[in-house]
Amino acid sequence: MKKKTYEELVKESPVTYEMYANMEDDGNRYEISDGVLELMSPSPLFIHQLLLGEILFRLNASCRNEFIVAVAPLDVILSDTEVRQPDLVMVHMSRTHIISNRGINGAPDLVVEITSKHSLKRDKLTKRNVYAKYGVREYWIVDPSNFTLEQYELHGDYYELVDVYSGEETIQSQTAPCVSFSMDELVRNLPVPPDQLT
Template sequence: MENPAEYEYRDFKWREELIDGVTVAMAPGPSVGHSRISQNISRMFGNYLRGKKCEAFIDGVDLHLTEKDCFQPDCMIVCDPDKVRGDGVHGAADLVVEVLSPSTAGRDRGYKRQVYEQCGVREYWLVSPGDRSIEIYLLKEGKFELENVYALYRDFELNKLTPAQRAAIPMSFKCSLFDDLDIHIEDVFERVE
């Protein structure tokens, strides 16, 4: 009789991305914090978009961008239903979120950012679980520009600030796609240590 652990490992399907024509195996699963951030963002957008034209997709859905690039962002928003097919999204999403991890941060900040920019992604978020920060890039005249960096401060960090400095810290921001959606920073990092 086969060892059940060997059987499970042999049948496990590794997740893959196509990056510059090279198939790259993704880690079998994200950390709990990474997963919570992805779920929090997807839930927030999913609730807001219910009954609207745009749709939120969570980690695991292929984003086909070029013949050499097929990524699986942690979350994406697609407002053109014609781009959504059975095997994923074909063409630029309107918003892409990548949650950084040590093994992917370089690609997310470098090559993937360039491809998202060249393909016309309108808004790009880089979310850092360790820093509890969100970098927002907006596409302007074909180039990503850093719009802002938002962070959720820890108590010991807040204690070092004056009351005026604490009052100046933004607690929420707006997504460029939806002017009536407030993104609360603490909601993005809910239950993330």
């Protein structure tokens, strides 16, 4: 079977995970949104990567006995026509059956997106609706422009904004009670101060 290019696949509808998994590797990252192949934004800013690394470190330090924590690039296969690559995912140890070499087959327990000006609308609207539809119990949107964390919890088939964390407030999660850090802790522990990254 000949591998198809992005240009060839983007003309097909719906694009399935099998088609996506067998496409030609062109060095770019893609997601499937309701059967449509979408090219992801350019490489994240350095502050994005620093924050992601610090969140990963904190979550592994406090939650690794209860959760598997993984970061992008990693396929989260929500359905045959809905494949996402969140910045970070947490899967409870009781649900490791959804993890395979290909990625995560189903909804993680918690998903984190670190937003940017390029992804703000997609993270706050499109992805929020998708993650709710497929049953992700908790969704965090981290904003590096003001160092806040929006916490959404699933109620039925929609998310409710339950808190917005900033400063020294300790982030608490019903989905992952092992979580215990503040946004200020994250920022203080970054290896490069954010004001040097302008």
